[in-house]
Amino acid sequence: MTKKVNISFFSLRLLLVAMVLAWSTPIHAQIRMASLSGKVVNDKGMPVPNARVSIDSTAFEMFTNNAGDFVFDTVPYGTWLVRVQAAFMKKMEKSVELNAPEMRVDFLMEADVLELPKYTVYDQKNPDLGVTRMRSLENFGIYAGKKNEVIVLRELDMNAATNNPRQLYAKIVGLNIWESDQAGLQLGIGGRGLNPNRTSNFNTRQNGYDISADALGYPESYYTPPAEALEQIEILRGAASLQYGTQFGGLLNFRFKQGPEDRKFSFLTRQSGGSWGFFNSFNSIGGTVAKGKLNYYGYYQYKRGDGYRQNSGFDYQNAYASMTYQATEKLSVNVDITRMVYEAQQAGGLTDKLFSENPRQSVRDRNWFAVDWNLAAVTATYKLNPRTEINWRNFGLKANRKSLGNLERINVFDDGGNRTLITGDFLNFGSEVRLIRRYVIGKTNQVLLVGSRAYSGGSNALQGDGSNGSGADFRFLNPDNVEGSDYDFKNLNYAIFAENIIYLSPKFTITPGIRMEYIGTFSDGYFKQRVFDAAGNLISELRTEESDARRRTIFLAGLGLSYKMNPNIEFYGNFSQNYRAINFTDLRIVNPNFRVDPDIQDERGYTADAGIRGNWKDFLNYDANLFTISYKDKIGQVLRADQPPLFIDYRYRGNISDARILGAEAFAELLISTFTNWKPGRKLSIFVNTSLIHARYINSEDTSIQNKEVEMAPPFLFRTGLTYKTDRFSATLQGGYTASHFTDATNAVLTSTAVEGIIPGYKVIDLSMSYRIKRFTLEANVNNLLNETYFTRRAESYPGPGIIPSDGRGFYFTVQFAL
Numbered sequence: 001m002t003k004k005v006n007i008s009f010f011s012l013r014l015l016l017v018a019m020v021l022a023w024s025t026p027i028h029a030q031i032r033m034a035s036l037s038g039k040v041v042n043d044k045g046m047p048v049p050n051a052r053v054s055i056d057s058t059a060f061e062m063f064t065n066n067a068g069d070f071v072f073d074t075v076p077y078g079t080w081l082v083r084v085q086a087a088f089m090k091k092m093e094k095s096v097e098l099n100a101p102e103m104r105v106d107f108l109m110e111a112d113v114l115e116l117p118k119y120t121v122y123d124q125k126n127p128d129l130g131v132t133r134m135r136s137l138e139n140f141g142i143y144a145g146k147k148n149e150v151i152v153l154r155e156l157d158m159n160a161a162t163n164n165p166r167q168l169y170a171k172i173v174g175l176n177i178w179e180s181d182q183a184g185l186q187l188g189i190g191g192r193g194l195n196p197n198r199t200s201n202f203n204t205r206q207n208g209y210d211i212s213a214d215a216l217g218y219p220e221s222y223y224t225p226p227a228e229a230l231e232q233i234e235i236l237r238g239a240a241s242l243q244y245g246t247q248f249g250g251l252l253n254f255r256f257k258q259g260p261e262d263r264k265f266s267f268l269t270r271q272s273g274g275s276w277g278f279f280n281s282f283n284s285i286g287g288t289v290a291k292g293k294l295n296y297y298g299y300y301q302y303k304r305g306d307g308y309r310q311n312s313g314f315d316y317q318n319a320y321a322s323m324t325y326q327a328t329e330k331l332s333v334n335v336d337i338t339r340m341v342y343e344a345q346q347a348g349g350l351t352d353k354l355f356s357e358n359p360r361q362s363v364r365d366r367n368w369f370a371v372d373w374n375l376a377a378v379t380a381t382y383k384l385n386p387r388t389e390i391n392w393r394n395f396g397l398k399a400n401r402k403s404l405g406n407l408e409r410i411n412v413f414d415d416g417g418n419r420t421l422i423t424g425d426f427l428n429f430g431s432e433v434r435l436i437r438r439y440v441i442g443k444t445n446q447v448l449l450v451g452s453r454a455y456s457g458g459s460n461a462l463q464g465d466g467s468n469g470s471g472a473d474f475r476f477l478n479p480d481n482v483e484g485s486d487y488d489f490k491n492l493n494y495a496i497f498a499e500n501i502i503y504l505s506p507k508f509t510i511t512p513g514i515r516m517e518y519i520g521t522f523s524d525g526y527f528k529q530r531v532f533d534a535a536g537n538l539i540s541e542l543r544t545e546e547s548d549a550r551r552r553t554i555f556l557a558g559l560g561l562s563y564k565m566n567p568n569i570e571f572y573g574n575f576s577q578n579y580r581a582i583n584f585t586d587l588r589i590v591n592p593n594f595r596v597d598p599d600i601q602d603e604r605g606y607t608a609d610a611g612i613r614g615n616w617k618d619f620l621n622y623d624a625n626l627f628t629i630s631y632k633d634k635i636g637q638v639l640r641a642d643q644p645p646l647f648i649d650y651r652y653r654g655n656i657s658d659a660r661i662l663g664a665e666a667f668a669e670l671l672i673s674t675f676t677n678w679k680p681g682r683k684l685s686i687f688v689n690t691s692l693i694h695a696r697y698i699n700s701e702d703t704s705i706q707n708k709e710v711e712m713a714p715p716f717l718f719r720t721g722l723t724y725k726t727d728r729f730s731a732t733l734q735g736g737y738t739a740s741h742f743t744d745a746t747n748a749v750l751t752s753t754a755v756e757g758i759i760p761g762y763k764v765i766d767l768s769m770s771y772r773i774k775r776f777t778l779e780a781n782v783n784n785l786l787n788e789t790y791f792t793r794r795a796e797s798y799p800g801p802g803i804i805p806s807d808g809r810g811f812y813f814t815v816q817f818a819l
Contacts, residue, residue: 034098037071051086061567130155145560147237157732157768159781160227161272161280173665193713201249209395214457217491223373238607242513246579259286274812277306308807310362316342338375349802359805367405410802421466430455445503457491487525511560573610597654619671629661657700735765754802762790779814
């Protein structure tokens, strides 16, 4: 099916070129702003990462990167006192006179204690102890006044081999986490009352480009980057919609490690083993060659396991390669390639009765799932002049997912007949251009971000009969005329956007933003309605051909506010309109547990935050805020029943009502050892992370859901942890509690199919330890230390339907060698 699109890729590029030309020329003849950069090294000439650099009497403050570099983009001309602080180093300060557009100042820091062993030179401790925040302008994104968090992986004690999300995201407020497999193959997190299913309510990226099946049409993430390969994880809440597209959850960006800049070659290998036949091998290389112009990094990972439950084994491979070439002082080019494949047996869901009897059992032994994910990206950054930079990201995805098994309700016996096979093939391409311009109008400092996006997503979805066997036989019995449905889906997305940081003073900024977006969602195919008699014989079949085209142009606006009383205290607030397009699965799916309103429409609404965050004397990191999310015609799920005589329950998905989500979030981490007389190099810290959520359906004519709780919105989340560190040893004991919540809008407590019902409150405790011996590191982890029996989700299809039990107590060990 061919559809004409009113907005062309070429016209958007012309508009962007016009913007570049307009903003690459001076706006004011007397610009009095400077870019101040530099490097922080120790007395052995090695870079000092995570050193805090601040400008006295201003709100300018940041941390150095892994190479020890820092840069302040818009500092007024004048004489300033620049201070540098780093763990185990003597504080330094320099007086700098800014009288040119670009100036540089370097710092050589001296150790404040006896010289540390060599293996700690590369492991400077982060004052934020694992969580920090984005700068106002970073990586061609504007974050001033926005609720954001950054997880610094090297500072965490966690089970990285299993990608354990409880431990990885323990310090991020408001997240409801689904647990579906032993190895973290698929990530399921939802923030602030949003559905965690395959993280589909976040715009999910790695290194700044999309990685989900289709960013709008099918935003589910079957691929999750391994924690062992990551430098940090960036999370930007709902105000991300103006820069990154229409997802109420915000942005989730995985930023990979890079090769070390001071060595031509480095090597790291991690070998892990654990409960239920788990094995993981992670191996990486990296370095900088070609006289410092070419940086490279790559890894290969293999993992397997038998799973906590019967019929839940898996086999997984993942490889990644990245190269960054500094062609000139102004131009750098990066190429990323990612490949991931895995095959897993699905143990299926359980009824409430089966779960209470034995959560490790499985009543389905013929369900399988397979994924083949291939990503490629080319990114170029060019510095047009000292105040103007442009970034061009081009990315593509070629992938498929296959699910095979019995989709019947879990309380229906598997008769051994033909299984249902559902396949999805994805082919997507995207291009984003971002321009950063630093300028002054009168005496007002400003930073402008303008950009455009062009995206084409395609998907072919088939559903039909598979074999009646028990193995992973992913083939249709009738591939040319499948029994369920055969659809081609197309998604087109073009957008232009702009945000502007306006510095009303060195302490106070406002950030207005706008976005115009065109979305075209198209479907073309057929589905079949089949009727069988009591003996299972086909007595009628109706084939329905259909096509659908939905085109819309959306305008969004937002505003952010930031007031920094000093470098350690910031008040922030933001408001942003939002929009979420319907998914391909909202257009057509055949599932006895799940039905979709054929007239389903997109969601509209807004998000808003107000809070305070900062650090106090390098021993307290905190962030507390209030938020609201407003939905118009929220897409949700209600419990319905078949007509007589069966009255069997099923989920009905559609625009069921308006919804309002209100909440309060707070995070604090205290470095307790600051108040002790311990020897230098020892640290003891404690963190607390809590959120309160009040999510209700409002303005509904359906009395069964009016004022009911929004599904997947735990009213209370609490996580805490205690970490002890020395130069060689570290240990973290952390726990969390998630309050009971519902899986559908009618707030059903119990159903015969177990697809709907309450998720009881649960608590989990984990223990992680590591010990370093020269180039070796030994790690030990105990997941679910108290062996709690609980579950986090009820599935309507794969890997269910029914209750998906979480893993019991598991033991894991890792040996790491670094060269």
